[in-house]
Amino acid sequence: VQLQASGGGLVQPGGSLRLSCAASGFTLDYYAIGWFRQAPGKEREGVSCLSSSDGSTYYADSVKGRFTISRDNAKNTVYLQMNSLKPEDTAIYYCATDSLRLACSSSSYDFDSWGQGTLVTVSS
DSSP states (O other): OEEEEEOOEEEOTTOOEEEEEEEESSOGGGSOEEEEEEOTTSOOEEEEEEOSSSOOEEEOTTTTTTEEEEEETTTTEEEEEEOSOOGGGOEEEEEEEOTTOOSOOSOGGGOOEEOOOEEEEEOO
8 A cells, every 4th residue: 555645836826736646556436535734833634535435525624715636546545636725735745544544533533544744834
């Protein structure tokens, strides 16, 4: 199981980025996929999640209405579209999955396979 996160970068407040999480070694839509982020000095927090059981989604309150998670089964990739970015969105973003998890969770302890992280910096 391998996850490769990409798409981070420097963006001005109000801008947009799309993060990608490419999976190899397994079929991504079989399991829940979560996006997490960790800012300097802060704990890792759940940002969004896409379940495999019913396609339901989870968004943290801080990103609702701005972020959208989606999946392209043909490319075995999950995306996180981030719009109206704010300086407080600055963090390293990680995607994660777990071979025993079909439903979403906002807790990082419920996922055991992680990508390497991609840095998002929102600054003018």
